[in-house]
Amino acid sequence: MTNAFDFHFHDLRGNPFPLSQFSRHPMVIVNTASMCGFTPQYAGLEALWRVWRGRGLIVLGVPC
Numbered sequence: 001m002t003n004a005f006d007f008h009f010h011d012l013r014g015n016p017f018p019l020s021q022f023s024r025h026p027m028v029i030v031n032t033a034s035m036c037g038f039t040p041q042y043a044g045l046e047a048l049w050r051v052w053r054g055r056g057l058i059v060l061g062v063p064c
Contacts, residue, residue: 009062025057027059
């Protein structure tokens with residue numbers, strides 16, 4: 001069965017960024033839409049991460 005950890009993105013340098021590196025963490029993957037400048041969600045995402053980072057939360061922002 002396929003799950004999110006079977007996938008990968010490419011980082012800003014074009015290198016593979018496998019989600020499997022976070023397999024032991026809760027994770028939120030967000031389309032940040034940063035290329036168009038619509039980024040008011042950053043404050044809320046950071047607040048969410050600050051509350052839950054101690055329990056291992058990973059917030060991964062991916063531009064569309």
